[in-house]
Amino acid sequence: QSALTQPASVSGSPGQSITISCAGTGSDVGAYNYVSWYQQHPGKAPKLIIYDVSNRPSGISNRFSGSKSGNTASLTISGLQAEDEADYYCSSYTTGSTRLFGGGTKLTVL
Amino acid sequence: QVQLVESGGGVVQPGRSLRLSCAASGFTFSSYGMHWVRQAPGKGLEWVAVISFDETNEHYADSVKGRFTISRDNSKNTLYLQMDSLRAEDTAVYYCARWGDSGSYVYFHYWGQGTLVTVSS
Numbered sequence: 001q002s003a004l005t006q007p008a009s010v011s012g013s014p015g016q017s018i019t020i021s022c023a024g025t026g027s028d029v030g031a032y033n034y035v036s037w038y039q040q041h042p043g044k045a046p047k048l049i050i051y052d053v054s055n056r057p058s059g060i061s062n063r064f065s066g067s068k069s070g071n072t073a074s075l076t077i078s079g080l081q082a083e084d085e086a087d088y089y090c091s092s093y094t095t096g097s098t099r100l101f102g103g104g105t106k107l108t109v110l
Numbered sequence: 111q112v113q114l115v116e117s118g119g120g121v122v123q124p125g126r127s128l129r130l131s132c133a134a135s136g137f138t139f140s141s142y143g144m145h146w147v148r149q150a151p152g153k154g155l156e157w158v159a160v161i162s163f164d165e166t167n168e169h170y171a172d173s174v175k176g177r178f179t180i181s182r183d184n185s186k187n188t189l190y191l192q193m194d195s196l197r198a199e200d201t202a203v204y205y206c207a208r209w210g211d212s213g214s215y216v217y218f219h220y221w222g223q224g225t226l227v228t229v230s231s
Contacts, residue, residue, distance in 0.1 A: 003154070005147065032214075033201050033214075034216050034217070035216045036217035036218065038155070038209040040155075040217070045205060045222065045223050045224060046147075046205070046218070046221055047221070048218060048219055048220075050212055050220075051158060051212075051213055051214070051217040052213040052214050052217070055212075055213055057219070059181040063194075078230075081223065085205075089154060089155050091155075091157070091217065091218070093214070093216045094168070097160075097169050098160075098170075098171065099145070099152060099157040099160065099216070100157065101147075101155040101156060101157055102154070103154050104155070
């Protein structure tokens, strides 16, 4: 049960777009379209922003989008805003019916 | 609105036990699977365990298998995590989270605010 692989940090200026990758294996990310993404501000609980690779829950801005190719999923945030500065985590269902998280990516808005 | 409120955290010595609770409201608790997820201080999220809505299925992370037990009482709208043989590396904020309500359902849709468990002598 190794964690999914995410970059430790990414940064971008307001208005720009950034992409965070989430690399897994054929037993998790590559096996199902069950990748989800979470945003976590300091001291707060995580918040669901993308589920099942590319679906947004009600109330989540369309600036957030998700995709997947093979064993790697991606989260794209367009039109960066100061409030997007947070930690982002991917998660995947696995062939063992367990769940895995990525190590997390710290997004800095310059 | 969906509310999940964890309790039961605190300081415990290595090797001892602790039971966490998660009180649910604002939805039909008995219709949803539930998870425990933890986060060590300054670290990332780690999935701990899941239980199906009807208690027929449970799954655990390798790091806690054989030491932790997830359970639920649908009559009390409450989720539990029994933690035995605690280790220093179990120190974390423990969150309960609810399954999704559309699509695959296997994601973490709603989260509680967490309860801190510190394992230290």
